Amino acid sequence: xxxxxxxxxxxxxxxxxxxxxxxxxxxxxxxxxxxxxxxxxxxxxxxxxxxxxxxxxxxxxxxxxxxxxxxxxxxxxxxxxxxxxxxxxxxxxxxxxxxxxxxxxxxxxxxxxxxxxxxxxxxxxxxxxxxxxxxxxxxxxxxxxxxxxxxxxxxxxxxxxxxxxxxxxxxxxxxxxxxxxxxxxxxxxxxxxxxxxxxxxxxxxxxxxxxxxxxxxxxxxxxxxxxxxxxxxxxxxxxxxxxxxxxxxxxxxxxxxxxxxxxxxxxxxxxxxxxxxxxxxxxxxxxxxxxxxxxxxxxxxxxxxxxxxxxxxxxxxxxxxxxxxxxxxxxxxxxxxxxxxxxxxxxxxxxxxxxxxxxxxxxxxxxxxxxxxxxxxxxxxxxxxxxxxxxxxxxxxxxxxxxxxxxxxxxxxxxxxxxxxxxxxxxxxxxxxxxxxxxxxxxxxxxxxxxxxxxxxxxxxxxxxxxxxxxxxxxxxxxxxxxxxxxxxxxxxxxxxxxxxxxxxxxxxxxxxxxxxxxxxxxxxxxxxxxxxxxxxxxxxxxx
Numbered sequence: 001x002x003x004x005x006x007x008x009x010x011x012x013x014x015x016x017x018x019x020x021x022x023x024x025x026x027x028x029x030x031x032x033x034x035x036x037x038x039x040x041x042x043x044x045x046x047x048x049x050x051x052x053x054x055x056x057x058x059x060x061x062x063x064x065x066x067x068x069x070x071x072x073x074x075x076x077x078x079x080x081x082x083x084x085x086x087x088x089x090x091x092x093x094x095x096x097x098x099x100x101x102x103x104x105x106x107x108x109x110x111x112x113x114x115x116x117x118x119x120x121x122x123x124x125x126x127x128x129x130x131x132x133x134x135x136x137x138x139x140x141x142x143x144x145x146x147x148x149x150x151x152x153x154x155x156x157x158x159x160x161x162x163x164x165x166x167x168x169x170x171x172x173x174x175x176x177x178x179x180x181x182x183x184x185x186x187x188x189x190x191x192x193x194x195x196x197x198x199x200x201x202x203x204x205x206x207x208x209x210x211x212x213x214x215x216x217x218x219x220x221x222x223x224x225x226x227x228x229x230x231x232x233x234x235x236x237x238x239x240x241x242x243x244x245x246x247x248x249x250x251x252x253x254x255x256x257x258x259x260x261x262x263x264x265x266x267x268x269x270x271x272x273x274x275x276x277x278x279x280x281x282x283x284x285x286x287x288x289x290x291x292x293x294x295x296x297x298x299x300x301x302x303x304x305x306x307x308x309x310x311x312x313x314x315x316x317x318x319x320x321x322x323x324x325x326x327x328x329x330x331x332x333x334x335x336x337x338x339x340x341x342x343x344x345x346x347x348x349x350x351x352x353x354x355x356x357x358x359x360x361x362x363x364x365x366x367x368x369x370x371x372x373x374x375x376x377x378x379x380x381x382x383x384x385x386x387x388x389x390x391x392x393x394x395x396x397x398x399x400x401x402x403x404x405x406x407x408x409x410x411x412x413x414x415x416x417x418x419x420x421x422x423x424x425x426x427x428x429x430x431x432x433x434x435x436x437x438x439x440x441x442x443x444x445x446x447x448x449x450x451x452x453x454x455x456x457x458x459x460x461x462x463x464x465x466x467x468x469x470x471x472x473x474x475x476x477x478x479x480x481x482x483x484x485x486x487x488x489x490x491x492x493x494x495x496x497x498x499x500x501x502x503x504x505x506x507x508x509x510x511x512x513x514x515x516x517x518x519x520x521x522x523x524x525x526x527x528x529x530x531x532x533x534x535x536x537x538x539x540x541x542x543x544x
Contacts, residue, residue: 003074004045010071019279021260024247025079032083032254038092045082049074051120052112056151067148072282073109079257080221081121090219094255097198097243098225099262101280101316103288106225110194111144113223115152117192118166118173123217125172129190129210131179133197138164138179141196145175185209193222199229199236203394207235228262228312230319232328233491235398237318241332262316271307271315272297280316325496325508326476331483332490334476339377339484341428344368349429350533351422352458352526353436354518355444358412359386363518366425367526374481374527378489378519379421380405383413399488415444423451435529458525462499465507468528469498475527483523492519 001009010016011026018026033040055067069077076098083092100106114128130145132138142164149166153159160167165176178185185206193210201207207224214220226236243258245251262280263271270276277293278284284293293314300310311317319329352365365378380399384407387396399405406421408414425431434448435458445455458464475481483489495515498506508517508524 002042002046003049003069003071004078007071007075017276017278019260019262019264021244021247021258021262022279025257025259026075028247028257029075029079029083032092037086038083039086040078040082041084042082044084045074045078047120048077048081048116051116054152055112055115055148058147058151067108067112069112070105070283070286073105076109076259079259091221092254093257094220095222096224096256097239097258097260098223099240099243099258099260099316100225100227100282101261101288102227102313103292104261104281104283105287106196106227107141107144108148110141110196110223110225111148114145114175114192114194115149117221118168118171118175119158123173123191123219125189126174126191127189128173128175128192128194129185129188129213130175130177130194131185131196131206131210132177133179133200135179137196138177142177145177185213188213189216190214191217191220193220195222195224196226198224198226198239199231199234200226201235203398204235205394228316228318230308230312231494232318232332233395233487233494238487240318260316262318268311268315268317268319271311271317272301277315280314324494325498326473326493328490328494330476331493334479334481334483335485335490336482337485339375339482341377341425344370344375344429347429348432349425350432350526350530351425351434352522352524352529353418353434353441353444354460354521354525355415355418355436355439355441356413356518357440359383360413361516361518362413362415362418363522364418364422365519365522365526366429366431367523367530368429369530372480374475375484376481376523376526377484378404378486378522380488380519381408381413381418381421382406383408383411385411395491399486399491402487404484404486404488415447418444419447419451422448422453426453433529433533435525437525456529458529460507460521460525462505462507465524465528466505468524468531469507471531472524472527486519489519489523492517496520 008026011018011023032038049069052069053066057063057065057067080093080096084090085092110130114130117128118126130141132141146161149159158168158170165174167174190210190213195207211222224239243260246253246256247258261282263276267276281288296310296314300306308319311319319327347368347370349366349368354363356362362381363378365376368375382396382405387393387407396405400407406417408417431453434453434455437460438457448455496508496517499509500506508520510517
């Protein structure tokens, strides 16, 4: 029985313990193979597997032995290369997201795919662009490609080697390795793009450069391969979320094929259970041994600072540093939907506002209480000149593109845009009160008062922020709130660290200028104001 067929059988029978996502991709493959408009080209897949088998390993215990693809690797190739449209004969898959724990032979997979595409795939003038996250990783990938190629063409009769690329003159094929410099990706005509360690990419710029360079190819393939990291605001985590939605049927995309090896969501607190490690380590016993994982796990249990590293790198779990207030995984669980103003038409709300310095972030959050749940939707504002010159401008542009950040003209924040957004909110939902700290806010408070809004000073002192900060944490951890799905808000939650005074009162710490948390502050202000409504307080309403 062929390796990929055996893998399908073993997953379906439960012989191999697998996470839900692997079971779903196996079921998806079988469903596609039985579609009327798709056929499975087993000859193509078998040819690729046989081609890889001609390569020889050159390092470690396997040195000198043939590169025998494991069953799970064969199955992956069956999905990527074997499913084809009957009408055109072209591949179904155009993009894949592959998530693995480390030590699964990731670099070898990249090299095998690259060489097959350059030599055996039949593409005219194939161009393979391999993007590595660092120069060191790019050298490793090139070394992999170079040494595997040498094992099948030891005399260099067909393949010519250069510093960071190799060519095959007979078909004008090329494999070129890039480190993370987008300027070097202009003018390419890529047929196979591979982004290694996608999770460490800060934005989608490099991915987009490769993707847009594929426009003239009839069946290009983009491969995103990574180990999870600790940044849930990264583009890779967005792709992971999309992958989960496609596998579960929430979203449809026949051309996108994700392979996610991780623990199931309800098992992620069992990261130290070695019986589950096979789920995130499909090469367990082959490229990584159990004793290694045991030693790494023991180190993580003895030193909590190492737990995040074990969870991400060895257990394949997306999670965040222990130093943050509420980990982004927990916040994401509350971002179950995209909240639109029309969803709350006629429903009263309160607004929290955090006004920044003249050239900095400002944030407003609308809060509704309905059906025993708290609903939050947040908008951030930033001057255009700050956007253009800031080190995070690509990240901020992503927030603008998703509609959760608004760039205002000029060097300074134009608070008229903030007032206009509040007016827009009020046209859908009656705004009961607006809560804001009075620092730097006099002008906009006057403007909003003239517009007929009731603006209430809400101090951001640690004593005053203590109660609503704890309340928001409780609501998030208990699943009692819904937060608008927003990468901007998620990123800022990941920046929040708490400051405590001598009485044990806490509030988010705003002292680190680089770690923006304005949306969290505006959410807490809205919640604190809502909690105080109807109560006697020491704060007078700002009446104009």
